[in-house]
Amino acid sequence: MTDKHPGGRPRKFQSVEEMAKAIDAYFDNTEPPYTVTGLASALGMTRRGLLDYEGRDEFAHTIEKAKAFVEAHVERRMLAGEGWGPGHIFSLKNNYGWRDTQHLEHTGKDGGPIEYSDKFRAVLDRLSDTEAEGGTETGAS
Numbered sequence: 245m246t247d248k249h250p251g252g253r254p255r256k257f258q259s260v261e262e263m264a265k266a267i268d269a270y271f272d273n274t275e276p277p278y279t280v281t282g283l284a285s286a287l288g289m290t291r292r293g294l295l296d297y298e299g300r301d302e303f304a305h306t307i308e309k310a311k312a313f314v315e316a317h318v319e320r321r322m323l324a325g326e327g328w329g330p331g332h333i334f335s336l337k338n339n340y341g342w343r344d345t346q347h348l349e350h351t352g353k354d355g356g357p358i359e360y361s362d363k364f365r366a367v368l369d370r371l372s373d374t375e376a377e378g379g380t381e382t383g384a385s
Contacts, residue, residue: 256289257297260306263287267310277321278314280339315340 257263270286271278284294298307315336322332336342352358360368 256287256293257303260302263297263303264306267306271310271313276317277327278317279335280311280314283310283314311339 257266266287267283270283274282274286280294281291284291287294289297294307297303298311318332318335321327322329322336333342337344350358
């Protein structure tokens with residue numbers, strides 16, 4: 245009878261050094277463009293599996309370093325106009341936490357407060373009164 249591994253399937257890599265060698269082999273033997281999924285595949289695992297390994301303290305730095313190399317490669321290609329721009333953006337957002345942000349600021353004329361007409365202010369006051377009474381506004385007046 246064979247002894248069963250106590251924690252499920254044995255690890256693909258038993259040491260950080262073993263994984264680092266495999267990562268170096270990926271970069272040495274693969275023509276760009278480099279990808280996280282390509283790296284994972286070269287290591288014999290899925291992208292999700294690679295990210296799971298990244299969650300292990302002993303492997304985190306090694307995988308973060310490899311992913312940073314891939315990220316820099318994707319960013320360089322994007323800025324050089326190589327490849328498909330939206331694909332680069334997709335990769336950077338989904339693999340590296342990049343995001344688009346907008347900052348909207350609403351102000352009135354010349355940066356002052358927003359001014360409302362008397363008619364609009366009356367509607368706002370009416371809605372506030374109705375809400376304060378716990379009711380809802382229905383119908384037209």
